[in-house]
Amino acid sequence: MQTEELIKETAKNVFFQKGHLRATTQEIADEAGVNRALIHYYFRSRNQLFDTVLQETMSELMGRIIGVFKSEATFKQKICSFIDLFITSQYPYLQTFIVTEMVKDPEKMKLFHPKDLDEVLTSFRKQLAVEVRKGTIAPVSMEQLIVNIMSLGSYPYLAKPIIQTVFILDDQAYENFLKERKNLIYRSIFNEDIQEE
Amino acid sequence: MQTEELIKETAKNVFFQKGHLRATTQEIADEAGVNRALIHYYFRSRNQLFDTVLQETMSELMGRIIGVFKSEATFKQKICSFIDLFITSQYPYLQTFIVTEMVKDPEKMKLFHPKDLDEVLTSFRKQLAVEVRKGTIAPVSMEQLIVNIMSLGSYPYLAKPIIQTVFILDDQAYENFLKERKNLIYRSIFNEDIQEE
Amino acid sequence: MQTEELIKETAKNVFFQKGHLRATTQEIADEAGVNRALIHYYFRSRNQLFDTVLQETMSELMGRIIGVFKSEATFKQKICSFIDLFITSQYPYLQTFIVTEMVKDPEKMKLFHPKDLDEVLTSFRKQLAVEVRKGTIAPVSMEQLIVNIMSLGSYPYLAKPIIQTVFILDDQAYENFLKERKNLIYRSIFNEDIQEE
Amino acid sequence: MQTEELIKETAKNVFFQKGHLRATTQEIADEAGVNRALIHYYFRSRNQLFDTVLQETMSELMGRIIGVFKSEATFKQKICSFIDLFITSQYPYLQTFIVTEMVKDPEKMKLFHPKDLDEVLTSFRKQLAVEVRKGTIAPVSMEQLIVNIMSLGSYPYLAKPIIQTVFILDDQAYENFLKERKNLIYRSIFNEDIQEE
DNA sequence: TATGAATGAGTGTTCATTCAT
DNA sequence: GATGAATGAACACTCATTCAT
Known part of the structure; x- marks a missing residue:
């Protein structure tokens, strides 16, 4: 069971x-130090391994996202x-993977929308509205805010080779x-530095 | 020569x-309506076609980037x-392609650094310093500013399937x-809407 | 021992x-409700299971054939x-199986010739000669007679799909x-219907 | 085109x-002296090669059968x-092949029923009825007559290994x-030897 | 310049078989 | 006796590549 x-x-x-x-299955098998056929023994096909692995990883990611929004933390802490x-x-x-794979079968993504995500987002949307009214944050829709954070956070990982080349940066x-x-992103939202304590 | x-x-x-x-070469040949072997006749191998095509596309992109910074436009217009x-x-x-391909051979990217990029960036760095001093823009390094714009601009294209799923958005x-x-990104930099004219 | x-x-x-x-061994194991490896435990290899099973089935068939000819029944009853x-x-x-398997190794068949078959056939050959002289049956060699009966009896099972197609017959x-x-075959030999009693 | x-x-x-x-495709390729991949180049898959080859062979066989019944020959000549x-x-x-393959997918056989087979058989059925009335042949349905001939003709080829074993016959x-x-089958139908001329 | 034919290397997959427990 | 895990050999199939024309 631990081999699986x-x-x-x-x-x-x-x-x-x-x-x-x-x-390829061969590469994965080599990396894991097992026989190629074992992959089929446990997962029947390469595609099923893909699906399983993608499913689990997405669940984990979605779980973390929901965990952040569901917590009792303050608005600023949540953003942090x-x-x-x-x-x-x-x-x-992961995100690159999803992009390239989903080109072939976009319907697959729908499997990764957890049931409680909607209510969590709805509740966060309300919280955001309150903060906007309070002036904590400049007016912005929840969707745009979230996508901004994702963009600013993920893209530099995805585009690492491009950026390193343009600015001639070593690792x-x-x-x-x-x-x-991190602080830069936070500041682009709240116009202030992160308050550590 | 036009077939190439x-x-x-x-x-x-x-x-x-x-x-x-x-x-596959077959798909490309079909799409182009030519014989598969012709691809090898002109480009010797699939990899060389890849490299050529990537090289040209990158050159074009770099050319545009340099064009923007080299122009006589105002700072705000350049950002725009x-x-x-x-x-x-x-x-x-394109960016997804670069990311996935460069994983295998990151050294390849070095080919895509044009000679005049450095001086263009240096000059833009000075211009940025001026604007920061003038208070047009909050203090930020040129690298972070540029990456921010690229992130906010590109990521929503790369992560389209994820975002559509999370927020349940149709096309x-x-x-x-x-x-x-666009305006949102501009505002995140200058704290004001784009001035059309 | 009963699992074997x-x-x-x-x-x-x-x-x-x-x-x-x-x-496959898996199909047989599933059908029998046992673990696949057990087949090898009892029979060492798939081929040995084949051979054992074929041997037993052939012995049984040969036993029945010999039983028919050895009995005290009349000539007509034996034929029946x-x-x-x-x-x-x-x-x-079974016959289809033998045909397809024996192509690879025709020598295997020799194992299925029981010791007492020869004498039984010799005795039947004499009985046939008597009946031919009596006019019960048209002159024919024992081999041809037996093959005729086997042909007329078995072939319609083997060629079921062909015949159903040609004549458009449902099951x-x-x-x-x-x-x-049955009666038709009997009549082709004796020119009379089977006498039931 | 001749390689295909x-x-x-x-x-x-x-x-x-x-x-x-x-x-296997390897065996066929070896036998033909070509590269294994060529089989896929011409026939896409092993199954399509099977189907093509079976289709052609069946068409040829059906064509011959229809040819026999459609001819202007006498009844006895047709049977011959x-x-x-x-x-x-x-x-x-071929017949063994059909039997073993059709077990998996009996519907496939329906493809091999030529359009003009039915009328040819209908016409032969009438001819048979005439001959029965004339006393040329003992009363029998067309289906049984045809199956009898096929049985007596084909089975000895299919069951060759069994028969050789039982009667200890060398090749x-x-x-x-x-x-x-041949003459024996003819005599089982007409109670007379074949009239050669 | 262009193409159909041909090939070798590699892929996912299946399967009989073995092994440790 | 019995089983889950593991493996090597083989299979159908794909693909980039080469070659003769």
């Missing part, structure tokens, strides 16, 4: 961490946690570049 | 517009043009969502 | 009754019983078609 | 002459030709055994 888990974790890492989206979610993603290539310099961004 | 061009253009569209990043560059990309899947609604963003 | 028997019987049914001549043997075979696909009509044949 | 034909003919021989019904069709089949394993002896059968 090993294959799944290896596949997640190969696909979403290493970004080898077209990885949400930024973290996308700035330090466990799976930097260390890029690391530093990324570190500055 | 035809193949190249077809490949660009298949890869970067349609997002068929793993397109730069936003446009990433919001209405001719090749929505029409998503289109509208995207339209609002 | 269970596997064997299941295999016989799968191969020779259901006609699934290429059945012999017809029955091939018209209502317990294993309709019910084909059933009726087969029922008529 | 070569593959097809090789496949026919492997399947229907040599009786290697489960032949029909016997020939099954006694000296070009593809001894030469079996050859002789088969030669006797």
Whole structure:
């Protein structure tokens, strides 16, 4: 039973961490140190491994997102946690993967919409309206706000090769570049630095 | 000689517009209405077609970027043009393509750094410093500013399936969502709406 | 010890009754409700299970054939019983199986020639000669007579799909078609109907 | 274009002459002296090669059958030709093949029922009725008569290994055994020897 | 310049078989 | 005896690539 888990974790890492989206069963098997046929023994087909692994990863991500919004934290704290979610993603290539895969079958995404997401978002929308009225944040729709945070957080991971090339940054310099961004994103929303305590 | 061009253009569209990043030579040949072997006649290998096509597309993109910064326009106009560059990309899947391809061979990107990019950026960095001093824009490094714009512009294209799923937006609604963003991005930089004239 | 028997019987049914001549060990194991590895535990290999099962089935068939000829019945009764043997075979696909398997290794068949078959046939050959002299039956060699009966009895089972197609007969009509044949075969030999009593 | 034909003919021989019904693409390719991938180049899949080859062979067989019945020959001559069709089949394993394949998908056979077969059979049924009235032949339905001939003709080819074993006949002896059968079958129908001229 | 034919390397998948428990 | 896990060999099939014309 732990081998099944090993294959799944290896596949997640190969696909979403290493970004080898077209990885063959052979590559995954090699990486996991198991026989290629074992993948079929546990998952029947490469596609089912894909689906399983994608499903689980998306569930985890959605769970975290919902967790952030459901918490008792203040508005600013929620935003802070949400930024973290996308700035330090466990799976930097997950989103790229989804984009490339979903081109073929966009309907698949619908499976990843959890039941309680809607109410959570509705409640957050109200909270946002309150904060806008209070003047904590400039007027903005919830959708645009959330997409802004995701954009500012994720894109630098996705476009790493482009950005490194344009600005001639080595890996260390890029690391530093990324570190500055959390506070920068926060400031683009609230016009103030993060209050640590 | 025009067949070579035809193949190249077809490949660009298949890869970067349609997002068929793993397109086979057969698909490209079919789409172009030519024999599959012709691709090898002109480009020797599938990889060389890839490289050529990527090289040209990147050159074009870099050319546009440089064009924006080199122009005689005002600072705000430059920013405006730069936003446009990433919001209405001719090749929505180009960046995804780069990301996925560069994972395998990150050194490749170095080929895409044009000679005059550095001086253009240096000059823009000075212009930015001036505007910061003038208070036109909040203090920010040039790198972070540019990456912010690229993030806010490109990411919603890359992550379209995710965003549509989370917020339950159909294609029409998503289109509208995207339209609002240009001004929104501009406002996030200058705290004012775009001045049309 | 009864599991071994269970596997064997299941295999016989799968191969020779259901006609699934290429059945995998998994299918047989599933049908028998046992673990796939057990088949190898008892029979070492799929081929040995095949051989065992074929051997037993052939022995049983040969036993019946010998039983018919060895009995004290009259000549006509023997023929009648012999017809029955091939018209209502317990294993309709046994012969098809033998044909397809023996192509690969024809020597295998020699294992299925029982010791007492020769004497039984010799004795039947004499009985036939007597009946020919008496005029009960038209002159014919024993081999041809026996093959005729086997042909007329078995072939309609083997060629069922062809015959149904040519004459457009559904399963019910084909059933009726087969029922008529016993008397028809008997008449082709003795020019008279079967005397029931 | 002749390679395609070569593959097809090789496949026919492997399947229907040599009786290697489960032949792999590799075996067929080796036999034909071509690369395995060529089979897919011409026929897309192993199944399509099967279907094509089966279709053609069945069409040919059906054509011959119809040809016999459609001819201007006398009743006895037709029967004679029909016997020939099954006694000296070009593809001894064709029928075995059909039997084993059709177990999986009996509906497939329906494709092999030619349009003009029905009228040809209807006309032959009338001719048979006339001959029965004339006393040329003992009363029998057309279906049973035809199946009898097919049985007596084909079965000895299908069951060759069994028969050789039971009667201990070497290949030469079996050859002789088969030669006797044509006249024997004819006599089982008309109670007289074939009139050669 | 263009094409149909041909090939080798590699992919996902199946399966009989083995092994440790 | 019995089982889940694991493996190697084979299979159909795909694809980029080459070659003769």
